[in-house]
Amino acid sequence: MKFAFAPESTPLDGYTIKRAIHRGGFGEVYYALSDAGKEVALKLLRQNTEIELRGVAQCLNLKHPNLVSIFDVKTDGDGDHWIIMEYVAGKTLDEVLAQYPHGMPLEKVSTWMEQICSGLSFLHDRGIVHRDMKPANLFIEDDLVKIGDIGLSKFITQSRRSAQTQSVGTVYYMAPEVGRGRYGHEVDIYALGIILYELITGRVPFDGESTGEILMKHLTDKPNLNLLPVAFRDVVARALEKDPQQRTASVTQFWNEFQAALRGKEEPINIPESSFAGTRTEPDHADGIGVEVRKGTKSRPDVAVDYAGTPRSHSAPVAGASPQLPGEKPIQTGGFQGMVEWYNEQNGMTQAVVIFAILFAIFASGLWPVALVLALLSPFIWVTMKFLGYVLIDEAPSKSMPRPTPPPVQTKQQPLNPVAHTVNHYTQKVKQKVRKWTDKEIIRLTPPDTVRRISEAQRLTELSNSFGLSAFYVAIFSSLYLFVSEQTLSNSLPTIFFLTATTLLAVWTIMGVSKVAEGRKLSGFWRRALLIPGALVVGSAAYGLSNYLMVYPNFNFSHDVLDTAFTNEINGMPLVSSGTPTLEGYLSFFIGMFFVRGWWGIADSYRSKKLRVVSILWSGALTLLQVIFFAFPLELALFWSVVSAAVIQLSTTWTPPRERRFLAEEQ
Amino acid sequence: MTFPPGDSSSPRAAGTSPEDATAIPARMLLWVDQVGGFLVCLRDEVTIGATNGGPEEVDIPLIANLSRRHATIHRQGETYSISAHAPSFLGDRAIDHEAWLSSNKDLRLGGVGFRFRQPTVLSATAVLDSTTSHRIAGGAEGIVLMHELCLLGPAADHHIVCRHWNDPIILFRRKDQLRCKSPGPLFVDGELVEGDAALTHGTIVTGTDARFRVEYC
Structure with a gap:
């Protein structure tokens, strides 16, 4: 270069x-x-000098220990402009991160974040947006973190588009709205979220082979928060909201939430008192950050220093209880609720394995008839129990245990040291307001048909993910036929293929239509009506496939269960012929299945829970009612409706209540 | 010792520069673009102490609360030892009088920490990496105790690691001269080098993606 x-030029x-x-x-x-x-x-300023100079002039007299100082601006004999700045001899965060490919220890992360937040909060408080926050612009010298490249904001505003194509390094930290020319302070908070993610995990959340790919991920992808310790997932998720209005409101709030997440851990983390008290510790690491480590004390200290520098006592550790280590998931509550919470936190693959294991256990042990009867009876048992509970205990149906709430936002603001007056009054109000929301309230105010803005790109991304995942689930469920058929694998294959193809088509139809309608202002009737063409397609395909594969569903099982309740024709059109369903039978079944149940309620990302067993049972119950009146093989009907209800919930995205709270406020 | 700021381009202005501009100096600064400033000590005996800002500096003047002559590092053949004139530690052990130095040993002089390293077995040249935040007077950020040669390049076992370079540049002694060469194209003061070239005070060495200036002091 x-x-x-x-050298030696003057x-x-x-x-x-x-x-x-x-x-x-x-x-x-x-x-x-x-x-x-x-x-x-x-x-030396080479381009956009006037714009640059205006930005620099704005920052010329800013003084803060965590900002690289600008001393002066001068012009040389050739008319070129020079900015004279403080020289920081230490490393950049980029260089420090290279030493931690799997992420920094949390105490170091805290030291970096505190000082970064302090400097950035100071800038925002003075109406300045940095707009190019990235590890290469963060320096550390003598245990002091400094933010560099201040005052370049205007330049970046003008040239960001061209810079994107030249520098992938910047794109990693670029907020989605930058592409639309929006440069509020939210872009810095977004970058802060990326930096925190990178500090903890050692990698950026959105990576790719090209600039375009990374930008697209910023616009549409959700970050993989599973790599983060549980306590920090909400902090990062809020900072990486695609919509700047829903993003963490201020740097101070970000810092407080980060602190709260740190505090939420059971293991006290020894953060140097100097980070908060203004004194310095001797750096004892190559990256220049001094961490006060209690050397030689491997056991848990009885007294630790809390993040405000105030000693706080800890109760003696409970015998047998292992302390929670950084990166470790918190201990879940026990019982069924605990299992459900654990299940909801797993990724799709793990959930699939769990479901497969359960189903395998049921079918392989020969208990599936019992399970089927229980499933059919369970809606009535559930309603009866609710009713009895209401009458006998004289109270409304019992409330389910609240989900673990996001890290609490501090009631009393902890001002960033050393700038004690950067707390945003507006943010305080917002936070207090947010604190009042419970998950239940948010869910009530944001039902599945809530009107909201969803970009087409986001719909497409979520749908493609759901399609892929659902294929996997459907294949698992369909393959269970092997256990109940008592046939050889080769004899079962046509039926398994028939079940897989037809169920997948039904699931994709429901998910596709629901995703198109998601967030739009549509009545329940129209949401159902939109599925009718899909029902005709699925019904025709099922009929055609049945004949092609020579898989002919019969009514033997149905007669055993329901016996004589069938209606075998509709307006003279036979639903059954030669003991198997006709084309009209298939069509009427799928029209009924798609129209009677409000499928959008379980396919929408704003459903109340990721997976509700009651929804699956409800689907089965409705199908049971349907085939009582309109003849169709019961086992096949139940398979389609129950499996569809399960797979749709497992495959479609779900927005947790905490991510809907801003919408709840608007409601 | 002072590293004369401003116009130090002439040998006479470079403090203790030798009379003969091509002779090997006691110390020199290498200002490497995009990497940093490095103080290269070429004598077999190197003194370390606090800077006094005057002409009578030690070889490695530190901006630190140290004695004026805190310690001396000796090179005997290919081995190094240190003599302590004030409280000094090698690892966790205090240096009573003299101690042998081996690669990757931590050295502490008062509150100033260094790691002594010999990055490659091909050369006895050593480097002192600062492990505390103390600065070297004059703006250098690294210290090299150069024996026969000094390697600048992208590899971790080079004495001065320049990650963005493609080809290394080798500084070496020949007779009473300090010279340089590289497997890639090399220019000294703008002239293409055939084989190797002598370095003098003020020389600017340029490679395809490298540039540094030699400043005797």
């Missing part, structure tokens, strides 16, 4: 360039010594 000025009176430091989109940076020996960084 060639630089314009050679473009500015009183300063001698010693070496080049860096070249960025804005120009070149040199290390120089003043005549008296003062180290400085000289930034």
